[in-house]
Amino acid sequence: MSNAKALPLLQPGEVEPCCPPLAERPLTADEAERTAKMFKALGDPVRLRLFSAVASHEGGEACVCDISDVGVSQPTVSHHLKKLKEAGLLSSERRGTWVYYRVEPAVLAAMGQLLTKAAAA
Amino acid sequence: MSNAKALPLLQPGEVEPCCPPLAERPLTADEAERTAKMFKALGDPVRLRLFSAVASHEGGEACVCDISDVGVSQPTVSHHLKKLKEAGLLSSERRGTWVYYRVEPAVLAAMGQLLTKAAAA
Numbered sequence: 001m002s003n004a005k006a007l008p009l010l011q012p013g014e015v016e017p018c019c020p021p022l023a024e025r026p027l028t029a030d031e032a033e034r035t036a037k038m039f040k041a042l043g044d045p046v047r048l049r050l051f052s053a054v055a056s057h058e059g060g061e062a063c064v065c066d067i068s069d070v071g072v073s074q075p076t077v078s079h080h081l082k083k084l085k086e087a088g089l090l091s092s093e094r095r096g097t098w099v100y101y102r103v104e105p106a107v108l109a110a111m112g113q114l115l116t117k118a119a120a121a
Numbered sequence: 122m123s124n125a126k127a128l129p130l131l132q133p134g135e136v137e138p139c140c141p142p143l144a145e146r147p148l149t150a151d152e153a154e155r156t157a158k159m160f161k162a163l164g165d166p167v168r169l170r171l172f173s174a175v176a177s178h179e180g181g182e183a184c185v186c187d188i189s190d191v192g193v194s195q196p197t198v199s200h201h202l203k204k205l206k207e208a209g210l211l212s213s214e215r216r217g218t219w220v221y222y223r224v225e226p227a228v229l230a231a232m233g234q235l236l237t238k239a240a241a242a
Contacts, residue, residue: 022176023173023177023181024177025177026170026173026174026191029192032170036163036164036166037164039160039161039163039164040165041164042157042160043157043158043162044157045150046153047157048143048153048160052143052146052148052153055143055144056143056144056145056146056147070147103239103240106240107240108236108239109237109240109241111236112233112234112236112237112239115229115230115232115233115236116230116233117233118176118229119224119227119228119229119230120226120230
């Protein structure tokens with residue numbers, strides 16, 4: 001079931017250049033809208049655990065079949081991984097029966113910079 | 122670990138040491154719960170704009186009286202600033218009539234590290 005609606009899905013290429021460090025100047029409404037989506041995706045404990053499970057998995061990638069210890073059903077895992085992908089935080093590739101997810105380093109690094117530079121300012 | 126569970130509010134001192142970089146190992150349920158709260162606080166566009174307004178304000182601090190251009194009422198601004206404080210991202214100090222908020226650099230830096238190191242892994 002696809003409940004992705006008409007939400008503007010963020011692609012890594014779009015996300016990366018967005019937005020100055022949070023302490024440089026106030027974000028515009030548009031910048032805040034885009035950036036908040038990424039933080040929101042990590043603002044759920046189950047999603048954060050899944051994200052961490054993918055990021056720390058051997059080879060930096062994982063499929064639903066690799067992740068079974070966060071206490072939620074496989075369809076729920078799939079649902080959350082898709083949300084993380086829609087936020088631009090994971091990329092995916094189908095191989096045979098399974099979709100493999102991996103972390104988008106550029107997007108993460110950009111988010112990290114927003115915070116780290118805000119902290120230093 | 123600490124028995125902070127009676128109270129969902131995170132204090133800067135508690136937040137900072139929490140959690141390895143997201144790519145180091147899967148987060149535990151408890152770690153994810155604590156860290157997700159911080160990301161969630163920044164996962165709302167209005168809150169993110171307010172946070173950025175405080176972070177970029179002269180002297181790195183601001184009161185509600187300084188922030189009027191994000192298109193929401195003063196009580197709403199106050200509400201969101203309190204949420205950010207509860208998440209450990211802002212600290213506050215009352216001076217006369219106004220409460221002044223400032224960014225918690227250690228907490229932000231820790232969040233930035235979680236992401237930046239995950240990106241580099």
